Structures are given as structure tokens and as C-alpha cells.
Amino acid sequence: MKFFIKLCIVGIYSIPFAYLSLQKDYEADSKINYILMSLIIVILSCFCGLIRADLQLILGNIISFSISYFCNSLAMLDKKRADFFSPINSVEQLVIITVISLVIQLFFYRIASKFAEGYINNTERYNVKKEKRA
Template identity: 80%
Template sequence: MKIFIKLSIVGLYSIPFAYLSLQKDYEADSKINYILTSLIIVLLSSFCGLIRADLQLILGNIISFGISYFCNSLAMLDKKRADFFTPFNSVEQIVLIAVMSIVIQVIFYKLARRFAKGYINTIESKNIGKEKRA
């Protein structure tokens, strides 16, 4: 079961979030996907912090960035799309989104680790108190 959960995390992180956000922005001039991407990344990084899935978090981010970069390279063949993103081109925006998402993930990952550590310590102290009474 642990392996399935960890593979699922890598699978969810492998979604090219940066590319999908840029694509939705280009198609519908909508910034909603950036917000959805941020929320999904916060939830995933918090979950990784709770279960201590460090490797999956790192591996998933690398795969996501690679897929986003590749898909964006294919989409850059369209000249109209290349001119849409200014003052930063789409490649620079993917790198910027990736860096910002890593910063957000580190913050929420550390908060979740701190919460999990406090939760585990609380449970252990309650169990020790019960053992002393018996």
C-alpha cells in the first residue's frame, strides 16, 4: 500500500502544471488555472510532508518541469502563441512558475512536517502517560 501511495504521488506530480496553466491562459485568457495549480501543489506538498515522501516530491517536481518544458517547446512552433506571452516568453514563465511552486512547496512541506511531528509527539506522550498509570 505504501508503494502505491508513493507512486500515486509521483504520478500526480508528473502532471505538467506549469504548461497547463500557460495553455489555459493562452486559450481562454484565464488566470484561474494558476490558482488551481497553486492549490493542488499546496495540497500535494502538505501530504508529502505528513507522510515524509521526500524523494517523491523531488522526483515529481523534476518530471513535471521536464514535461512542461517539452510540451511548451512543441507549442512554441506556433508564432501567435510565442508572441502572446510578454514581457516574459513562455519558457521564462515556466521556469518562474517552477521556482515559485518550489518555494511554496518548501513552506507547506515544512509546516506539514512540523504538524506531523507535533501530532506524533502528542500521541506518544499520551501513550506513555497511560503506561505509567497502569
């Protein structure tokens, strides 16, 4: 079951969030997908921190960036799209979004892993006290 959960985490992380946000920004001039992307990665990173899924967090981010970069490279063939993202182009913006999301993910991952560690320590103390009474 734990393997399936970790596989689902990698699958969800493999969605090219950065590319989809850039694409929606280009199509509808809407920044709402950046907020949606941030919320999803915060939730995923907290969940990874709670279940200690380090490898899945790293692997998912690598896959997501790779897919985003590939899709963005294909979309750059459109000259209008290339001119839309100026003064920096969409590739630079994609890298910036990825770096910012990594920083956010690491922050929330650390908080969630400390919370999980504290919860486990409290549970162990409770079990030891219970055993001493018996």
C-alpha cells in the first residue's frame, strides 16, 4: 500500500505544473494557475514530509521540470508566444518558477517532517508509559 501511495505521489508530481501555468498565462493572461500550482505543491510536499517520501519528492520534481521544459520548447516555435514572455523568455521563467517552487517545497517538507517526528516521539512516549502501568 505504501508503495502505491509513493507511486501516486510521483505520478501527481509528474504533471508539468510550471508549463501549464505558463500556458494558461499566455492563453488567458490569468495568474490563477500559479496560485493553484503553489497550493498543490505545498500540499504534496507536506504529505511527502509526513510519510518521509524524500526520493519521490526529488524524482517527481525532476520529471515535472523535464516534461515542462520539453513542452515549453515545443511551444516556443510560436513566435507570438516567444514575444509574450519578455523581458525574460519562457525558458528562464520556467527555471525561476521551478527554483521558487523547490524552495517552497523544501520549507514545507521540513515543517511536515518535524511535525511527523514529534508525533512519532509523543506516540512512543505514550506507549512506554502505558507499558509501565501494566
